[in-house]
Amino acid sequence: MTATGIGASVKRVEDFRFLTGQGNYTDDINRPNQTYAWILRSPHAHAKITSLDVSAAENAPGVVAIFTGKDMEADGVGSLPCGWQVNNKDDSPMAEPAHPPLVIDRVRHVGDQVAAVIAETKDQARQAAEMIAVEYEVLPVVTNMATAIQGGPQVHDDAPNNLCYDWHIGDKDATAAAFAKAAHVASIDIVNNRLIPNAMEPRAAIGDYDTATGDHTLFTTSQNPHVIRLLMGAFVLNIPEHKLRVVAPDVGGGFGSKIYHYAEEAIVTWAAKKIRRPIKWTAERSESFITDCHGRDHVTKAELALDKDGKFLALRVDTLANMGAYLSTFAPCVPTYLYATLLAGVYTTPQVYCEVKAVFTNTVPVDAYRGAGRPEASFLLERIVDRAARETGLSQVEIRQRNFIPNDAFPYQTPVALEYDSGDYGSTLDQALTAAEVDGFEARKADAAKQGKRRGIGYSTYIEACGIAPSAVVGSLGARAGLFESAEVRVHPTGSVTVFTGSHSHGQGHETTFSQLISDTLGIPMENVEIVHGDTGKVAFGMGTYGSRSLAVGGEAIMRATNRIIDKATKIAAHIMEAPEADIEFKDGKFTVSGTDKEMAFAEISLAAYVPHNFPHETLEPGLDETAFYDPANFTYPGGCHICEVEIDPETGVVDVINFSAVDDVGRVINPMIVEGQVHGGVAQGIGQALLEGCRYDENGQLITGSYMDYTMPRAGDLPSFKVGTHATLCTHNSLGVKGCGEVGAIGSPPAVINAIVDALWDLGVKDMSMPATPEKVWQAIQNAQ
């Protein structure tokens, strides 16, 4: 291993510019003659617009133009598209109501876009928006899913009973038969709390139209600029790809919330052509709360059948999943193919049957958020396994060990479609037990008891599917896109390299990790490598970053392109050194002829490729620039064991996370420091979900957790120093053997925290704890149990 090669904890090269305020974020970009947009949003969760009068606002100082949904409709602007079609049990397609960028005559959630005001300054636009006269006829509101599907107020006329789809997976009859034979059935009701993503950088978009060329440019805070170009160009604004450039420069965090094609992107792109001037829109933080897609929000009933030895026989799950008011870009796949397919977990459960009803409500749309479906699956599974252990008298460790998929069973076909390629769940658990010093827990618990505190320990042995995704598989499941990745490796004449990747970095450290791949493979210093991403004008194509796919899919594409570079360079080297190609060896950045002292540096070959005086022109073209598209053969399956130790003050209900140990199998680790950072961030978010974060609407559909005063994000003081380790089994279907690390922390941690709380309070009679486990809720549970 070299200092900058695979396996080295190289400090992130991008951090210098981020930490010194020199990042180039969308809001840092200003175009000549730029105007500013302010979006007038609905204060009502559900209402008909009976009149919309912009005439006074149009005469306000600085106003350039005001647009409404009717203006966009008249111009043929389409609905914001959904990228995944899930079918009902009877194979009919899901309900897919229209989602106009600006509403036509009805608002469906607080924050819905009513009008766009374009002015010379942002303040002028905002003040003019105040002068728009909107009359609303308030309609009945539904926020509760159970009410929504039982004749509650209709969010969309074309989605009867607010049902988006009624879907299932698994063998219902075989599952029922297994339950009939069960020695014990554990059951649990689970609410996976709705979360509000809070990327450090709010969303922003700049639309720019070149009147000379007719080219559109959109600068936007996106995790996948090519996807935005495709969706917005083809489905919303009817702009062909060659006339539309989408740039996602430095992006300050996404966690999924910046995957989707948002209304504001379409509005500024469309309106910029109308007014022939650039338009910038930047969300205020309070707009982010009511317009960035939310995450999670499942209500589930689950049952686990066990035999007399504690072996799992079958799992039966019934879930309601909130879609919010409209279908966001990938919303339908989250509670289905990213959720129910993971319900076997790391266990040999032979039968799994899951039904999911996706429901429209008068709330902000819900889509993928760090983990997307998999946190919901692992929370359910690890909670019910915890419950089953308590009811059958098995220890938390024993019940898991009895049911783990054994190492010799891989590749392992689950009853819910997925085939796991590798894993070593027993060793991962053992390593975590050591890290968490579980042996000393009883003594620590006794010590805490002397202080009047209650200690608990909770386990989570989770799995997830990432490296998204094999295109043919997801296509058969309703994805309306391929999920490959592309890379171009361009070697310059003097041997430095620019990599153009379709993966987008918004905090993941790609500029470091990908440079390490190149440095390691080509034997050149990392500083000779530049990673370019986030610009459809530069990168040929890309599907972007989500689902922990950048290294497993994007990195593999880079490796393939790089190997093509080496193949071609080897041919050039063979020609120049007058040796058979088979005798050329490439190592540490040098081409050598085996058995001789002839050698040429990588840069000498690259120069020869661009100054081809002595060059095999008969068989090769000049230049050294290769592109690869990589479509994975399977998902990757990171997994691991998280162990959480909490101490609860029964007098106050405050839960203190004392110890958190995570041992994750993310496959081969390219940069341990980055992996550790990703796990830290994910675990912090998971603990945030478990203890602090809870999105709440009132009965009128008003978001009452709409600021940091009411929506609690985890802070350093809420968290212990994490113990993070890895135990790698290699992915079998990519050359790097990597699995992905971006989401493991958020997927594995919430059940460990809640299981620890239940462990601390079980003997008081507290059987369950919903998230977030706030002090009030914990205290109340203790009081109720006594």
Place this chain on the structure above:
Amino acid sequence: MEMTGEYRIPASIDAVWQALNDPDVLKQCIPGCDEIEKSSDTEFSAKVTAKVGPVKAKFSGAVTLSDIDPPNGYTISGEGTGGAAGFAKGGAKVALAEDGNETILTYDVNATVGGKLAQIGSRLIDSTSKKMANEFFGKFAEIVGEQSANDAPAPAEEPVVEAAANAIPAAPNAPAPADRPDMGDKKGLPPMVWVGGVIVLVLIALWAFQQ
């Protein structure tokens, strides 16, 4: 949001009554009040402009009065809208009681808020409403108390109105005394009291909007 309060006003119930009928007095108590209009005996509207920092917003409040039970009180309902700041709507019971030479005003407000007002202000709305109400009624009590002291020998309608007119410039839309001759004859509290209540809500909206 629920809010209750009680204010002791150093004036007779008649003087309070008069002042509550005086748009000029109310305007003086409500910062940024542009106009108060009476559209019928039981319907009123008010407009308030406020500017804090870079943000300026215009709020409109409309109020209707019902269940009038002179002189004990009534139920009132109203709605204040503030554009992008959202809206507040609700109802309240307001009552006056005589206590020697002074008057005790009590109110009990029940309101729902929407839009940014709910999003940002839900946690702080109770304490802030209280603060806003204190400011409003504090100013009201001060003005009425002063007038009452000045006019103590002659607690008739005309001098009170004159005093108010002297205190601040008359608003263009302020109804002349002749336009509301019957107001002073009714027993019970005039709807203007609730206009004040709605304005309090509107002020909360303003406060929340600036955050």
